[in-house]
Amino acid sequence: MKKKFPWHALVFVAPALLIYAVLSAFPLIGTLYTGLFTQSDAGVYSFVGLQNYQTILMDPQWSHTFWNAMYNNLKFFGFHMLVQNPIALLLAALLSLPNVRFSATYRTVFFLPTLLSVVIVGFTWQLILSPRWGVAEGFMNMLGIGQYFAPWLGLEETVLPTLSLMSNWQYVGIPMMLIYASMISIPDDIIEAALVEGASPWRIFWQIRLPLILPTLGLTTILTFVGNFNAFDLIYAVKGAVAGPNYSSDILGTLFYRTFFGFQSQVANPTMGAAVATLMFLVILMGVGVYFVVIQRRLQRYSL
């Protein structure tokens, strides 16, 4: 007997499918498409193929801004990988040790900053680091290193690292939770067996626990990557859309915003904005592709 087509399945899936398709999938395709056009002053769109991309990538003025944003974005990502994720790993490793008192409380506290809006985090750290209020400077004086204090958010060399550290402070909770969850799911008998063999805690960490959680580290890497290349709020909240001083904190998100909406002397340009968004999409897609094809497949053999 041939089964009837389950019409009710269609009813169940229709509302979600409709909203998601119209407001997520379609706009994405629409953006890719818009990037192939240019808009005249009268608002008329005309097809120009890949010319917008040529401008962004080749035109001296545009390409300088774009590659600067791209490079800054890579540095931003680098900071998260070098600072945020190792700290997350350390905290998760400590929390997942047996019988750590108050471990639930610690987890709650470490995760708290993640929940705050980036706007709040940005302003709060801006206040703390402000030379006018001097909380940070006062602390450094107390520690006897007051002479090293500088208005970090105002200097070209330090603004991006400072913003990255603020973002690290906020988001360390997510990789920590993911790593913690995968660490506590390692079966006890594996670790017990190693202990019987006389392995030290260090060796157990490096040779058993760490290899077993490699898939989770891969996952946190790709989540960090997507989050970083999509970042905008923090830099906008702290430095505004011009991402100063002198574009030294400009990343793809702020570049996209400025191109799309215009800012001060820059005229709004939706088609160019769409092209920038498309480039962001390609970068993210590349990252996700590398993750699925290379990392996840290679790491599979480690999983239990």
Next chain:
Amino acid sequence: MFKRVAPSRFFVHVTLMAYAVLALFPILLVLVNSFKRRDAIFDSPLALPTAETFSLVGYVKVLEQANVLNYFSNSLIVTVVSLFFILLFGAMAAWALSEYRFPGNRWLALFFAFGIMVPIRLGTVSILKIMVAADLVNTLTALILVYIAQGLPLAVMILSEFMAQVPKELKDAARCDGISEYSIFYHVILPLIRPALATVAVFTMVPIWNDLWFPLILAPSDQTATITLGVQQFVGQYSTDWNGVMSSLTLAMVPVIILYALFSRQLIRGITAGAVK
């Protein structure tokens, strides 16, 4: 047995404690100073407010001048309504995808999964066009629609996992009794997955409440601004008014902290449930 696995307890606790201080300090600093007089904020930023330095002047100013209560209610409406539909439509779709086999089933699941990895923000150019065409710019409806689209992929994924765990006997028994698929969903499945719904709810709520991008682009008017956008704007405006800045930051923080205190277990379970897969 396990004693020897652990490095010294001292090291563990000193590290955890130090990080806890680092995580809490900025939050407490703003909270404490929001209750102090202006001169006390500057003279002794680290001190707790005393009877002499205590002052609510920042709160009074913020609540009087800016549209704060309006911003709060906008955020609340947007978050609650979006959540309701994300959960309802997400659960329906998850049920369809996990329970029925139909042509294209797996493609649909993949289509939704795509949205987890690719941020909806990249479609902004077209989203704005759609909203302009539909005459929805500067309405809360625009935000709600976008947030539903944004929240669905993760909701569908997590809820599908839970739906797949509902015992087959339960559904078969209901079907034998001649109950329609719709009322199986409503009367059997929905009540069973209530914990999962709570998890998804907390998980989806935070990014919606905290979003700056879409309010900035789709609904920046004073009538429709959310609290995150509001704080962004008035902290910029009153940057010299330190009482105002501290109080507005605190006002924006408190609801999230309360929510977290109430739901932290669901939230943490949500992250870990999604991760261990």
